[in-house]
Amino acid sequence: MTIRLYDTATREVRDFRPLEEGKAGIYVCGLTVQSEPHVGHVRSAVNFDVLRRWLTHQGYAVTFIRNVTDIDDKILAKADEQGRPWFNLAYEMHGRLTEALAAINVLPPTYEPSATGHVPEMLELIQALIARGHAYAADDGSGDVYFDVRSWPSYGELTGQKVDDMEAAGDADPRGKRDPRDFALWKGFKKEHEPETAAWPSPYGPGRPGWHIECSAMAGKYLGRAFDIHGGGLDLRFPHHENEMAQSRAAGQDFASYWMHNAWITTAGEKMSKSLGNSLQVPKVLERVRGVELRFYMLSAHYRSHVEFSFEALDEAAVGFRRIETFLERVPEPTASEVPDAFAAAMDDDLGTPAAVAVVYDTVREGNRLLAEGHDAAEQAASVLAMLQVLGLDPRDPAWGGGASNDAALTAAVDALVAGLLEQRAEARAAKDFARADLIRDQIKTAGIEVEDTPTGPKWSLI
Structure with a gap:
């Protein structure tokens, strides 16, 4: 089955047709590294990591670029607040x-790639835009350079907007602009409030690049004038990705064939962000759940669906993943096999991870049923493991830092404790003390463990 992806530019689900057979080039806008990453940031990273893993699983050789913006107004302001160098x-x-x-x-x-390591490529792109009549140096002596939005008739095509309906670009002093919507490609050095270390030489005077030109230059360097997929968070569609598309194509590059955007994680209905003060920093969240459980929580929702974050939902997802782990631990040394057709169909349908996770649950449920009846469940365990590997959730993956082995030890300890209680229950039943037997069973159930009596003896599983 052909992989189908929702293209934000055309607003439709399209068959994935790479520019080069068997290969895929992906550029994802990374973070502006001004503060600790929060859950909203890493959701985007997880979503595009799954895209990469699925394309690789389907036989594509993937070149995956994710940049870092390490020079920006926000970084300079934050560093100034903290009294430290921006770098x-x-x-x-x-x-x-x-x-x-x-x-x-x-x-x-x-x-x-980092922005500060690619200033020459940015200046080259700016000069190409000026030569083509799509950019200009401000005549107010500021050293600023702007993209002329009215010189590019297709400006606004990514988000379906008209120039006259757009708000002014608030990235520089508007006095040097021909149109308030023109956006900065180069920002002249302002000595009164910026450190000299945040300026590079240029034909327009010392300064630093604007945000949008950074990604266009880095994408072009590592993926060429045309590549397959450009991704990022939904909040980047405008102005960042709109401006990237315009300046790159105005410079003569085809740029991205597909545009993909993940939705936000919200808190109280608002986008999770540092400026709102409602961010949940990743290290803090990982004090509550394991990394594999946080990842599972994120993949339980479709990448284009907004997620209202709650610790209750996170805890529920963590319990669900532990049930999957418990099943795998009950099958001796499972080895991954092919993923089920239903799982592949879900992933091919615009990375349908909720439906894919449902296949994982169904397979685990079937495996537990077989084990309860005294049958072998190696086939089910192999399928589950294959699916988890595609999703980056294999509990045996060394990337989890030994967490899986610790969990196995914990499960073994729980198994020993439950086995002792089941032995006491069996003795009570043999003595026809059914009240005590039922009490022991209720105690086990209260602990979140379900016991099923089978012809080969009692079997337990997490509820």
């Missing part, structure tokens, strides 16, 4: 981001 803040927060993504088993990108 010191960016370096530390980049490290925190790397740790957070590793904790939820997001694969490292093929390349992870």
